[in-house]
Amino acid sequence: MCERLLAKILAFAIFLGTCGSLVFGQSANNSAATTYKTNCVSCHGQDGRGSAVGKSLHAADFHSAQVQQQSDAQLADVVAQGRGNMPAFATRLSKDQIDALVKYIRTVAKAK
Numbered sequence: 001m002c003e004r005l006l007a008k009i010l011a012f013a014i015f016l017g018t019c020g021s022l023v024f025g026q027s028a029n030n031s032a033a034t035t036y037k038t039n040c041v042s043c044h045g046q047d048g049r050g051s052a053v054g055k056s057l058h059a060a061d062f063h064s065a066q067v068q069q070q071s072d073a074q075l076a077d078v079v080a081q082g083r084g085n086m087p088a089f090a091t092r093l094s095k096d097q098i099d100a101l102v103k104y105i106r107t108v109a110k111a112k
């Protein structure tokens with residue numbers, strides 16, 4: 001009797017765990033896109049080429065070799081510490097969020 005209940009609880013826990021990792025795995029992807037939209041699009045534009053505001057501030061095009069030649073660590077550093085007109089995000093975003101954004105910038109740059 002009791003064993004059956006335990007087995008049910010266990011099965012349910014495994015089920016929840018699977019659902020959780022599916023949902024969170026996806027939201028990690030979506031959240032980089034969302035973080036980008038809320039914090040970066042105003043200057044860098046949805047396609048990473050730079051909005052009118054961004055261009056006037058001399059924001060680099062993410063498609064350019066100048067940006068893509070830099071390592072993930074270098075790009076993450078600019079996002080965290082800021083540079084020139086680029087604001088620092090270290091106080092607003094976690095390191096994980098910034099790393100996810102760098103990956104996101106790479107995918108944005110690959111899109112034509």
Ligand code: HEC
Binds near residue numbers: 035040041059066
């Ligand atoms: C207020 C406008 C503005 C916002 C908002 C902004 N940026 Fe920038 N960003 C800039 C400018 C301007 C530069 C160029 C800095 C320089 O080198 O003088 C830049 C540079 C960068 C670079 C380095 C590119 C290079 O030339 O090496 C990266 C990476 C970057 N931004 C990512 C981001 C991310 C990710 C966000 C959102 C979290 C963001 N930026 C938000 C204006 C902005």
